[in-house]
Amino acid sequence: MPDGMSVAEARPGARARSLGALPRDGLLLVLLAIVPSMLGGFWIYGIGVCMANAVAVLSVSFLLRYGGEVSIGQSFFLALGAYCVAMMEREVGVSVVVSLPVAAVVGVVLGLAFAWPSRALSGIYLAVATMALALAVPELILLLGPVAGGYEGLYVSRAPLVGVSVDLQRYYLPLVALAAVVLLLAHFRRSRQGLALLTARDHPRAAEAFGFSRGYARLAAFAISAGIAAIGGALLAFAASTVSPNSYTLWTAIYLLVGSVVSLGSLGLFGALVGGAFITLVPQVLASWGDWVPILYGLALLVVVVLGDRPAEALTKLRKRLAGGRGG
């Protein structure tokens, strides 16, 4: 047998990047960990909410990256996670550490339930289908009746640990969970399922020819994304200490999408925080901008159209360009 072909003569560069982002993320984590000892309650609360929102943005970015699809319905799964926490506290008296895993599982199950009938849709058609999910959320919550607290919503007051400041727990739980989600996703990138989803996204036929059907890829991407969104919702309910129907409107879903685009679809800690900060701050600013709202709707839809058929590719290109062609 020939011991090798020598196509290896000229070797153009551009190696795959290795653990590049780790030191920066480590530093970021340390900074976030010492924030409460340096800043006041307002900041602790705000950054806590921002980190919970970062997890929610990751759910959109995951679907973009691994499914190649745009969702304007992620607020549905966010609300699911949030209400799981609030209602389980009210009905069963358990704290977020118990209800968060339940929320994740319910998110995955409902993600599958949505992905199955919509598995033949893609691009703008799928985006519109997900939008229907988002539109239904407030009504669905009200339909649940008093257990869900109606228009006023519910408080989330039970903290996992006794004897530790609740405000600090509302900060550190989202921090730990965000770091965990980023790590889990980094591991997923190297898994055989990760390789399969990425190949299916770009070349569904190649993925099929190697044993992974389109249906598998779609269901997996959607279910994982929905699970992450539900975790984000659970964290958000705990960090913000309240849930109510008007926190989960179509707007929430649009902000999440725009937040993901602003973070360039990143699945890293820094990018997620940028997205989280965006969706924590921008709605506050816009609250005073009533007249502009319809224009922003239009802009958001434009984003969807501009991302086009291959949103993941579009964002990767953008990321590479911003990083000076070094990947990222």
Add this chain to the structure above:
Amino acid sequence: MAEAATLAAERISLAFGGHRVLSDVSLDFRAGQVTGLIGPNGAGKTSLFNCLTGLYRPQEGTIALGDMRLEGLAPARRAREGLARSFQHVALCPDLSVIENVMFGRARLGRSGWASAFLPLPRGRAEAADARATAERILARLGLAAFADDMPASLPPGTQRMVEIARAIVADPRVLLLDEPAAGLNAAETRHLTEALRALAGPDLVMVVVEHDMDLIMEVCDRIHVLNFGRLIASGTPAEIRADPEVVRVYLGDPDD
């Protein structure tokens, strides 16, 4: 290991709308042989591959691998039966490094579940290490070891094709379908490919090569099928095909030209 079996297509007809692409094609591909599938542009070679792997559903005909009927099975299911292929238009994932693209060729063999996808559990790690080692071995065998960590887009098209071949053979297929593996390769690379293909052939492997490079086909193949306008016009040894007047007329051309 799976035993040797012939891949047989019987009376395959495929049409898109009113456009007939394959008409009543019956042929077989035998284990232990390298079979060439040649014909002019648009003859239906890639379409036949797509029928064999399940990407296209022919309106008529049957496909069998040994005793196993394939025509009703989804492409992913056929992959599990041991069919593997490369694509005429390179279909590597641009976000995966070369070795990751090759490892994907084995992904369906993995037994570790979703927990291993997210957590560094021992079983998943062992499996991943094994997949990487196998992929490295295959890359080395095709002379691609130096590119393992490169991204596909940074490689010349010919090398990308070789990576596709690596991805197709990394899971020990029973049937290997190669669609124009030599396109884009220079003379030296084609030489190496020819040797590599001969080395890949084995008693249990059904290997089919679609190629326009006649020197490669004549050297590598034990048997050749010729398609023209969706019909099988000849089958035989390289010598027989070279001497077949109709094949010469429609495809090989007059050597005096």
